[in-house]
Amino acid sequence: MRFAMNHIAAPKVALVEFFEMAKRLGSTEVEIRNDLPDVMSSWKAADVKSAAEDAGVTILSINALYPFNVWSGDLPAKAEKMADYAAACGAKALVMCPLNEGRAVAHSQVVAALDAIKPMLKSRGLMGLVEPLGFPVSSLRTKKEAIAAITEAGDDGTFRLLHDTFHHHLAGETEFYPQRTALVHISGVNDPGLLVGGMLDAHRVLVDAQDRLENLPQIKALLAGGYAGPFSFEPFATEVHDLADPEAALAESIAFVKAGL
Incomplete structure (x- = not known):
């Protein structure tokens, strides 16, 4: 099992230190972001590439192009800018998230967006990681819908699924697509008073014994189905971001997951 580190797991740790921390934790694969922290706006792509090479880590992705499925306004220019940056910094893929504002987006629009971004990715040797968001307000909630759009856009390997254990649980999905998946995000929810629709x-937070998202069964199902890619930590909670020793907390979560498998 391969663990990876999304920078949002420790956003207050500077980029170089984050790369080095990931390596100490046994992770040679990382994800950088354009939001929290915003690496794209604060680092030159060439410097990110050098820092990753010096630390001995591979940049899996830039997270994220949003909303990828509404191909209008400034999105085409934003996508091209992100693709240029990803190629220049040595990233392998762009994470692509759908509109999450309570407005429906037709299947045909999703396909059109994939058709439009595909040449940008192919010309730069990048992959597009389509991440359904399980929130009730999301315009693309399930991996089944995503696969249908990817297939119609021409399933040549340019686009793969990003399985997020949080969003899988929120969407109520029961199907796994390990052979169509290139990356998995893991995080937990341990508040016992929350309804699923309110998550x-x-x-x-980080995955622990109080996890309500069934991370361990999800991970087991993906591995049993032949998934061989990385599992990347992606907690958003401020209590995780404010930890005095994020490295120790991540090491503890890694140990918990390993023991559970």
Whole structure:
């Protein structure tokens, strides 16, 4: 099992230190972000590439292009800018998230967006990681819907699924697509008073014994189905971001997951 580190697991740790921390934790794969922290706006791509090479880590993705499925306004320019940056910094993929504002987006629009972004990715040797968001207000909640759009856009390997254990649980999905999945995000929710429909990013912590999202069964199902990619920690809760020793907390979560498998 391969663990990876999304920078949001320790957003207050500077980029170089984050890369080095990931390596100490046994993770040679990392994800950088354009929000928290906003690496794209604060680092030159070439410097990110050098820092990753010096630390001995691979940049899996930039997280995230939003809303990828509404191909209008400034999104095409934003997508091209992100693709340029990803290629220049040595990232392998762009994470692509759908509109999450309570407005429906037609299947045909999702396919059109994939058709439009595909040449940008292919010309730069990048992959597009389509991440359904399980929130009730999301315009693309399930992996089944995502696969249908990817298939219609021409399933040549440019697009793969990003399985997020939080969003899988929120969407009520029971199907796993390990052979179509290139990356898995893991996080837990341990607040016993929350209804599933009220779970938000702010509730996402590191996976522990109080986890309500069934991370361990999800991970087991993916591995049993042949998934061989990385599992990347992606907690959003401020109590995780404010930890004095995020490295120790991540090491503890890694140990818990390993023991549970």
